[in-house]
Amino acid sequence: MSKDLNILAENRDALLLAEVAAWLHDMGKCRDEHIDNVSQCPSSKNEKYDYKRDYVNSLNIDTNFLNEQISFEYEKIVTIKELIEKGKPRSSNKPNEKWLIRALGRCHASAHIEKEEAPKEYKQKNDNTWISTPFGYEYEKIKKLNSRLENIPFDKVKKREIIIKSIKDTFVHALGETRRPINEITLDDWSGIVAALYKSSLAGLLLGHKIDNPNFLKWRFLSVRLNSEKIWGESSSIPILLARKEWMETGLDNLKHLLEKTYPLGNEVYRDENGSVFVVPYIEESEFNKALKDLIIETMPYDGEIQVHPTIQDESWWGQYYDRKSPEENKVPRISSIISGDIPSISANPNNVEKWWEGKRCSICTVSHLRPADSRSSNRNISDYWLKKVTGRAKEWKRQQESTIWIDEVADSNGKICLLVGKLEISCWLKKDGYIETLLVKLPERDSPEIKKTPSFARISRVWRTTKKFWEEVKTNDLDKYRIDKRIKVFVEFKPEESNKIQINNSYEAVSEDDIRFTIFYAGNNEYIIIENLELIAKKIKSKYKNSDKKAHELIKEYLRGQNLKIYDPDGKKRDKPLGSLQVSDIIFEDANYVPVIPILAEPSIFMAIVPADKALDIGRMIKKKYEEEMGKVRNRLPLTLGMVFAKSHTPISSLMDAGRRMLKNTSTVQKWKVRSVNDEEPCASGYMFRTLEFENGTKWKVPVTMRDGQTKDIWYPYFYFGDNEDSKPESREKSFKGPDGWLVHASEIEKGDVLRILPSTFDFEFLDSSSRRFEVYYDDEGKRWDKTKSSRPYLLEELDEFDKIWSIVGPKKLNRSQLKKIMYLLETKREEWPVEDKENVQVFRNYASDVLRNANWKQAKPENEDFDKIVNAAVTEKLKDVIELYMDILKISENEQEDNGGI
Structure with missing residues (x-):
């Protein structure tokens, strides 16, 4: 371990307290008085409110936390109160000020490239102030901030996990800036970025890399990228997939704990299905960087199955240039180059593999494809290492049963499932000269050019956090309507054949005397839970007997009473031979409350979930509706790709995943759509006014042209790339400006006959009647299916x-x-x-x-x-x-x- 890194551990308490102070340095903005003070018509009682000094007035909180002292060797002691009240950009230019205060001011300025000067007339009303997404969707009205602030446990400022979680949960309802259109960065997003920069700056100070003038502080990105498709995407079953995914995420969580708390070097500022990105101080010494990488590899060994390759970005950045009069010197963090870059291939440590196989002569583990399948693992080709992890998930499910991990419970009444995949193409929003610069702050005037939004660190962070939240809400809210309220538990006596055994927390196939098959889970003590769609089992029963009006669970109970079931292990070595028989002695109903959906991914750009086939279209329509509502102003620049892979429930999961990923690889290319007609509409129930654009391809778009109040004209977001090429300049359109890829025209000024350049949203589907069918999901250069019989796919969303x-x-x-x-x-x-x-x-x-x-x-x-x-x-x-x-x-x-x- 590097001696330098020990310095961070020795100063852990001070570093973590300074991080909390940075989180709180703008806490005065989380006050009702602040919202009133910066509104169009502030109340006289709040017109002199100073959010840097008056943030605790009239609040029912204990202010002792403000006197907590932060101390580092060679630096003057500061308190949380000093950092909050003096942590402003101008403090960095005061040579006589304490360095720790100057550094916080510099970190504040570095993150604040997006603080464009929005005109005063863009202020909102004090009782009608909205938070917006980066895409112009105003989703929450600010209210009752004082009571939220009072609920933060300030007496726990030294307990990092508790205090920061509470701060984030509170600040997400406040804003860094309330003026439109820069009301898209929440106080949570803003404070988190400043805290990450400040913490890493102080870590650099402790490591002997003090910058006398904090205006010249620089940072780097440290990333660990892993190929999730190879780690868990090729799993053969859902329990294995979820176990492998959790295993990967645990490694990333360990890395986060290492760099944020054990050796507080920086903070995680991005994570998706392929790994994490951290802000760290700019340190050139190769010896230190090598020691850091070695420590990460030691912390994330993945027990030898994956070799980790940490990367420290060569290029440094400083964000906003210290001289605000030279914005051309601003250096935007190049996080997009990491996210969109190639992911290292997966390889195991050969020394570990050799050690596993010493003295072993057995089959290979079907989970890792690396380890020996130990003889103690029943009759399944799985190593002891992975058996414990896979059955551990099943054991956890048995304890709660508030969700499902079983494909057969997800299957519809026809025994079919659907892998639903979605992708929001955000890569062009996460870079300099990207689509963030297609959003205006101020229209051009005679004596001044337009002011476009700047891709600051906070704004880039807000983009991916917003899209991640979009998919998380799909997972938690939109799928909630499909809840199931019954499960069936069967009590039996097991009679083995030969010396076979039934292992607790495993799933098996039960076969009735007249060959009706269904899946069961052994919970122990001769108790089995049916883990299959009860409507499907009832349908099988009805196909052999006369129709019944009884509910599915009642029909199944009547049918199974007294049955002698054969039990098979479909994943075992002898899957065609029964392990024994189950004599049913009793059947009971258990109240259940779960959604028959298995979420796999809800990441910034990608969503994956296995859903009942008969619900896939309904869910797809819900996603489409949510997308049109929340991304409707920028849908021409933020395309949604939606895919549906249908299959029978026992189709290998790896085949579904492969087909789904193939659908997501079909990236939208620019199309030229000609406008057939335009029509202005009255405000709808949500408050927005729309302009309907009908294109000659038959597509109609309702584009919101106001903000949430239905009165404020949105002159900032709903722009379209104009003309056949980047040089096409619109004539006589006041609301137009030059963007990164050509001229943009506001939706309100689009006319019949205009040609617009669109990134279209699409949907595709495929039924895997065999695993090989997935190879037919392949697209040509124009984004259409290669197979001529399916060349109409994908369709426009x-x-x-x-x-x-x-x-x-x-x-x-x-x-x-x-x-x-x-x-x-x-x-x-x-x-x-x-x-x-x-x-x-x-x-x-x-x-x-x-x-x-x-x-x-x-x-x-x-x-x-x-x-x-x-x-x-x-x-x-x-x-x-x-x-x-x-x-x-x-x-x-x-x-x-x-x-x-x-x-x-």
């Missing part, structure tokens, strides 16, 4: 609603299954015979499709003209074929189910 409309026109209530099959046979056979892609043949094929559909045996009256034209157009473009495949073949929606699926 907006067409998801049109799928529903088309199905409502031709679905089971209008045409029966055999009719739909005949129609598709006729159309697709003729499509193969005729080169429909040739323009001169399109009208001929359209006439043929019209005749086929008109002569179909409709159950009800034929569709009206508009609907009929819609399905004819869908037949020509192959959309009708995909609609029928999705709803009829994959989801198997019948006439009775149609009203309960797809929102029809």
Whole structure:
């Protein structure tokens, strides 16, 4: 261990207290008096409020924490009170001020590139002040800040985890700046960045790298990037996948604890599915950097299965230049180059692997593909090391059962699942000269150019935190409506065959006397829990016996009473031979409260979850609606990719994951859309006013053109790249300016006939009837599926609603299954015979499709003209074929189910 690093441990208490002080240095902004004071019309009682000095007035809190002293060798003692009241940018230019105060002022300034001078008329009202996302969606009105501040446990300022969590939970409801449009950075985002810079600056001081003038402080990024796709993405089952994912995350948590607390060098400022990024001081000594990397490798050994490669970015940065009159010298943190860079390949430590296999002659572990499958691991090809981790998750599930880790519980009543994947393309928002600079602070005037937003550290952080929150809310809120309220527990007597044993906390397959199969979990003491969709089991029972009106759990209880079940281990070496039999003695119902969904990822750009197949479209529509509401002002620059991989429940998870990742790799490319018409609309229930843009490709966008109050015109966010190329300059458009990739025009000034450059959002789907089908998920240079029979995919995200409309026109209530099959046979056979892609043949094929559909045996009256034209157009473009495949073949929606699926 480096001697230098010991210095950080010896000064841990002072470093962590200084970090808390930096978190609190702008706490005066978390006051109702502050919001009133900086509003359009402040009350006379608050017009002299000083958020740096009056932050504790009238608050019911103990102020003793302000006198806590922070001391480092060779530096004058400071208190938390001094840091809060004097921690301003101008303090860094005061040579007689204490260095620790000057350094905090410099860290404040370094992070504050985004403090553009928004005009005073952009102030909000004191009783109607909103917090915005970086994309212009105002989602929370500020209120009751004093009571929130009072709830922070200031008596625990020396207990880092407690105090910082409380500060973050409070500051997320306050702002660093209330003026529009720079009201997008919460006090939580802002204070966290300043704290990270300050903490690493003091660590550099202790390590002997004191900068006499804090204005010249610099920082670096330290990152550990791991290939999650190789670590857990190729797992063969959900329990294994979740165990591998938790194993990886535990290593990253250990690293975070090491660098933030054990040796307080800096803070984690970014994490996604592939690793973490930390702010650290700029230290050039190669010996120190090598010692630091060695320590990280020692802390994150992953027991030899993964070799870690920490990287310290060569380039340093200082954020806002110390002389604010020279903004061209600002140096933006290049975090995007780390996030978008190549991820190191995964390799094991050969010495560890050699040691594992000494004296062993057995099969290889199917979890790690590295370790020996120890003989003590029952009849499963799994090492003792991984058996403990996998069954540990099952044991934890047995204790709580508030969620599910079992694929068969997720499967729908047809035994199908869907891997739902989503991606928000944020990489262009996380860099200098990126899309942050397509957002205005102030429109250009005759005597001055426009003021664009700057990609500061705090703003970049806010972008990825916002998109991460988007996916987390999908996981926790939007899926909550599908809760299940019953599970079944079966009490049995196990009679083994040969010397077989049943292991506690494992899943098995039970087979009834008349070959009805379902999945069970052994909880111990002859107790088994059915971990399969009860509607699916009931459906199997009904297929062998007459229909029953009983509820699924009641029917299953009646059926299983007195049964003698065979039990198999589907993951074992002898999966075709029963382990024994289970004589059912009793069956009970247990109240349950879980969502039949297995979340996998909810990261800044990527979302993955396994959901019931029959709920996938509904969930996809919820995501689409949420996206349009929250990202509607920038959707042309922030595309959403949505993918659905359907499969039977026992399809290898690794195949689903591979297909899902293939869908996410199809990056949107710029398309040119011509405007057919524009229309201004009245305010809606949410408060926004919209402008509807209809494009010649049939797509309609409702673009919000006001802020949340419905009155303030949004002159900052809803801009579109204009023209056929980057040099196209709009004429006579007052609300226009030059962005990183060309000229942008405000939505309110877009006219009929304009050509706009759009990054489109898309959705795609595939049914894996075999694992090899995943290789058909492959895209050409234009972003379309390589397979000619699926060349219409992916579709624009907006067409998801049109799928529903088309199905409502031709679905089971209008045409029966055999009719739909005949129609598709006729159309697709003729499509193969005729080169429909040739323009001169399109009208001929359209006439043929019209005749086929008109002569179909409709159950009800034929569709009206508009609907009929819609399905004819869908037949020509192959959309009708995909609609029928999705709803009829994959989801198997019948006439009775149609009203309960797809929102029809």
